[in-house]
Amino acid sequence: xxxxxxxxxxxxxxxxxxxxxxxxxxxxxxxxxxxxxxxxxxxxxxxxxxxxxxxxxxxxxxxxxxxxxxxxxxxxxxxxxxxxxxxxxxxxxxxxxxxxxxxxxxxxxxxxxxxxxxxxxxxxxxxxxxxx
Numbered sequence: 001x002x003x004x005x006x007x008x009x010x011x012x013x014x015x016x017x018x019x020x021x022x023x024x025x026x027x028x029x030x031x032x033x034x035x036x037x038x039x040x041x042x043x044x045x046x047x048x049x050x051x052x053x054x055x056x057x058x059x060x061x062x063x064x065x066x067x068x069x070x071x072x073x074x075x076x077x078x079x080x081x082x083x084x085x086x087x088x089x090x091x092x093x094x095x096x097x098x099x100x101x102x103x104x105x106x107x108x109x110x111x112x113x114x115x116x117x118x119x120x121x122x123x124x125x126x127x128x129x130x131x132x
Contacts, residue, residue: 029081029084030077030081033077033080033081033084034077036080037073037076037077037080038073041076041080042054042073042076045076054069054070054072054073055067055069055070055073056069057069057072
């Protein structure tokens with residue numbers, strides 16, 4: 001086989017396509033959660049602490065300016081994304097895998113374990129996109 005044919009075979013394997021879809025969905029999901037944090041959660045938190053914009057929070061030490069407000073915004077976004085992934089992806093998959101007979105069907109059917117693998121890849125892609 002030629003190198004180009006091997007590359008084409010690699011690209012069209014199920015795992016690569018699943019990973020590509022997971023990255024795209026993860027990126028879109030990250031944008032939605034960042035908007036939720038910036039437009040809803042940050043103003044609620046700002047009501048408590050009295051600062052309307054966390055992005056402007058900073059301090060200066062020996063003429064070095066440290067902007068920590070953006071870090072707070074990203075930290076809130078990360079915790080929100082991690083919570084959603086845990087409660088809406090990891091917990092349901094763990095519950096499904098704990099049901100009697102699920103492991104046997106996944107091994108015998110072949111397709112079920114690939115579907116579970118796709119969810120694991122999706123969760124990993126969402127978490128990795130949230131950090132960038």
